[in-house]
Amino acid sequence: MKTIINRARAALLKYDIRALAVIADKLKTLGRDIWAWENIGDPIKQGHQAPDWIKQALINVVKKNSNWGYSPTEGLDEAREFIAATERQQGIRLAKQDIVFTSGLGHGINTLYQSLLNGGGRAIHPSPAYPAHSSSESFFAGAAPIFYACRATNNWQPNLNDLEEKIKKHPEIRFILTIFPNNPTSVCYSDEILKGIAALARRYDLGVISDETYIRLLYKNQTQTGLAKIMSAGQPFPLIVMKSTSKDIPWPGGRSGWLEFYNLGQDKNFAELEETIKQNLRVQVGSTTMVQAALPAIYGDPRYQTYLAGFIAKLEKQSRYISALLNTVKGIYCVPGQGAFYLAAVFKDGVLRPGQSLPITNAKAKEYIESLTADPNLPLDKRFAFYLMAAKGIILTPLSSFEGPPGFRVTTLKTDLKETKKVYAEIKSAIEQYLASSIHKI
Ligand SMILES: Cc1ncc(COP(=O)(O)O)c(C=O)c1O
The missing domain is CATH 3.40.640.10 (Type I PLP-dependent aspartate aminotransferase-like (Major domain))
Structure with missing residues (x-):
């Protein structure tokens, strides 16, 4: 068959939110359990239900x-x-x-x-x-x-x-x-x-x-x-x-x-x-x-507004908790949300460096992530996201995937605050460990 695809043009079709899930699936086949999906913006997948x-x-x-x-x-x-x-x-x-x-x-x-x-x-x-x-x-x-x-x-x-x-x-x-x-x-x-x-x-x-x-x-x-x-x-x-x-x-x-x-x-x-x-x-x-x-x-149902208010209250509770916690992490900051179910955290200038990493215990997962992060053009926030996935089993979406500054997006869709506390305690310590893994001052 002769050439079909104009590769430069095909490369413009980017949707990293789903592409990350492909990497997570690969990590799972290598034995790395992925237990926290902070990238998913589907309320149903996160446990919400229509009444x-x-x-x-x-x-x-x-x-x-x-x-x-x-x-x-x-x-x-x-x-x-x-x-x-x-x-x-x-x-x-x-x-x-x-x-x-x-x-x-x-x-x-x-x-x-x-x-x-x-x-x-x-x-x-x-x-x-x-x-x-x-x-x-x-x-x-x-x-x-x-x-x-x-x-x-x-x-x-x-x-x-x-x-x-x-x-x-x-x-x-x-x-x-x-x-x-x-x-x-x-x-x-x-x-x-x-x-x-x-x-x-x-x-x-x-x-x-x-x-x-x-x-x-x-x-x-x-x-x-x-x-x-x-x-x-x-x-x-x-x-x-x-x-x-x-x-x-x-x-x-x-x-x-x-x-x-x-x-x-x-x-x-x-x-x-x-x-x-x-x-x-x-x-x-x-x-x-x-x-x-x-x-x-x-x-048009009168019950809709009551139901919606309940849904929003759950989102807001999660959002408030997560943004307050993220703002205690040295090296990043997060503007509190006002609606919807996302939060964007930004790495402060200069805190991300090319050599940073997290220890990955699973040898195959380590080899895989090191092959991905060997790309010198890889955005630094993606590098962080890849290490977080392989080292801690947590997925979030780099802000570069939204054409934003270095940072990450999480969703605020969990239905259980206890679970959120567990996940974000891990994220906090992983960020601190990652940023401290190369010699520099925050
Ligand atoms: C801002 C924005 N617009 C549009 C969409 C697409 O929504 P739909 O599920 O209707 O395709 C999304 C989905 O996440 C979104 O965040």
Whole structure:
């Protein structure tokens, strides 16, 4: 067979969150027990469960024969109308025609960037951020992703000066991506920041893609304004808001998400993009029907808010404990979370060194990890993560996998605080041991 793959382009398809699990599986075959999966952002895998009344809502849907058929390309009318009406109740103008469902938001992300790039337009991404956006966008562009900085020293808020500089430098940019609460940082964005992003969109004739997957998962007394609301109080600009049922029901296995388009009528290029996305989805036939059919009964049930508050309280308790503990570890710091179920810890400047390691007792695991860490281009936070896995059987995700500064992301999804205490005591001592393993001052 002649060459098929353009390797440079294929290398842009990165998703280290899953790639780490492959290394963990290999370590398991070598006899290294992996007992703490701090990388997993699936609430169900971490022991959370949807209550019976939500399961019953799905059973009701399953019993209806029409729900076994294809959904219309854009999604079921009743689900789209429910979402549009929910937004309208908050004073936001949204019609059901301006919503399209996809089979999980991952599918929506992929379809959007595939459609956007027909004309060579680019999106600029926050750094750090959930990597599916930059991976998919850069893959379709066939060029390296473009980032703007969000730094821990500024509570992970977007640096608007950096964003504007990059917009000026890259005239091919058509969209600014925002994600809040963000994955991996779990921080919300202030209205002031969002207004600043909106102003940049207007000044440079750009659109905004706002991934609001976690917007319902805000810790107690925390507020977060959606971008559609910010926009409706000011001048319009092309806006795509993304949402998903994966995290706030939570139902990641249901594979259902949707895109909301705002201001289509005011920009013909934007309307053309929306039509291309719909055409792209038509080619793919349609998206998952069952979750859409159950969605109004779930989100619209008076029990939903009570249930959600209980789920969030568990996440917040874990988050508070973990961030407080991580901030006692010399050499790292962690901005406390405000929602969602992640925390990002950053290594202080200069504490990570190429020669650092942890003792690995399993000889085969040691040999394997040493072969991986021999790569001189390996980011130093990945090196730490590899040693932690092989030496302690704990997986966390390096922040470089989110295009962030050296550090790591953990999830706050455990259901048992005792277990969390055990895992994070190990992580604390492993970090201290790792950082002390080469001669330097913290
Ligand atoms: C910010 C963000 N957007 C989108 C997704 C994808 O969600 P889905 O399960 O709907 O594909 C995730 C999943 O972790 C995410 O963190």
